[in-house]
Amino acid sequence: MNTYGVKAIYLFELARTWRTLMQSIASPVLSTSLYFIVFGSAIGSQIVSIDGISYGAFIIPGLVMLTILTESTSNASFGIYMPKFSGTIYEILSAPVSAFEIVAGYVGAAATKSIILGLIILLTARLFVDYSIAYPLLMLLFLVLTCVTFALLGFLIGLWANSFEQLQIIPMMVIAPLTFLGGTFYSISMLPEFWQKVTLLNPVVYLVSGFRWSFYGSADVHIGVSLAMITLFIAICSGLIAWVFHTGYKLKS
């Protein structure tokens, strides 16, 4: 195990975060604050509570998810796409690091950043809404698993992408809509029965629901199902990445 190598990649990627602090931390915090002001305080005060939880508190887990899903994905995808784009990937490929170590460095850094971001958003939310976390450890576990999963997905996108446009397209066109429709702002039990069934095809539902369960002890989907689903996502993404490194696809000719 080349721990120095993993550390080098990890620290390099985190340094990128500090260099672009505004873009990395400040802007998601700002946009989440706006969501709280608009949906939590302004509109939320007019909405009845869901399952005995005030609307403002209800949307907190979803809003955290909304940010960390897109941030994990775009951070990790950008992290590995940049060396491909600038040509510095030669150094990674010629270094004595295994595929696992490369992924650990990049995905670890992207996930770390998202976890920090998620926690900052939770602190920010406290300024707007009063809430409590029923199962803090489970909440942390869920946060970490989600960040890792989507960082893995982002890493895959970064490997696959041939342009900055392709890099943006999945977080923007797929993940963000799925998160909005995944029960961030509503409970899926509010939907007509047919749409409830359709919504269950949306993987993000299980993430938002599981995360919310750790806060309030109740959610749309059973916590066990949520945990099983996230494990499945991690397995799929890891498998795909292993295949990419094994075949050299888009990395080595």
Add this chain to the structure above:
Amino acid sequence: MNPIIEIRGIQKTYASGFQALQPIDLSIERGEIFALLGPNGAGKTTLISIICGIVNASGGQITADGLDIQRDYRQARQRIGLVPQELAVNIFETVWNTVKFSRGLFGCAPDDDYLEQLLRQLSLWDKKDNPIMALSGGMKRRVLIAKALAHEPRILFLDEPTAGVDVELRRDMWAMIRRLREDGVTIILTTHYIEEAEDMADRIGVINKGQLMLVKEKHALMRDLGRKSLTVHLNAPLAQLPQALDPAEVELSADGTELTYQYNTARENTGVAPLLQQLAEAGIGYSDLSTKQSSLEEIFVSLVEEKA
């Protein structure tokens, strides 16, 4: 002593069907400077990229310091440093951070003293806190060299190190290469500045169209393939070539004051003595003689053209 790099039957066909390398066998000796010469697209970079692990070979086997580059890639790669042809650097990083990164990436414990010494040697120390984007092209090239040496490799690949580099940097770079060689580092470089290969290299390999055409000790190559030309400066200009001389061998300059005779130094009978005798017999006086050894470039061009 066993060679530091042993290449056996390495070949490469890209997915497009383009055969970049035909099966190549090559041994690089410990501590030598080996120059790989070849026109653009000959396969120099492909070969280097395969050894360094950036491109997968379609077949064959390579060992570096006795280690299989596939199976024992960790130990093998730790011994190898690569300075790529392209100026691929992370422009937002500072010089110091980027060399520190390279050292860590190659699995070495931090050693700030070594890195300081390295940057000083490359005249980069006063720029260490600058972001790379603020550096000139030549300075970026130095940064690439510093990165390649950050993990103290025993084998250094330099892919076209002096392309687009000013005279000063080129001089510094060669001084550095000599120093490295004194420390026992094996150096493999590609260049199209043939005079550099001629100056620096111990052995030369010529590659063209994916084929390694020859590998020779530099002086032997010059001797074997080297042609010399003898110029005879005449006392009085001649209107035409004297009949005694073979126009296929001897050429008269336009102003009639010089005769040039091409010959091969490897031949037992160079023909120099008979020529001078013929001149004497024809009563042609001369004031001076000069000979010129053909350069590696001329040898190279004739080799590449011959087989093309």
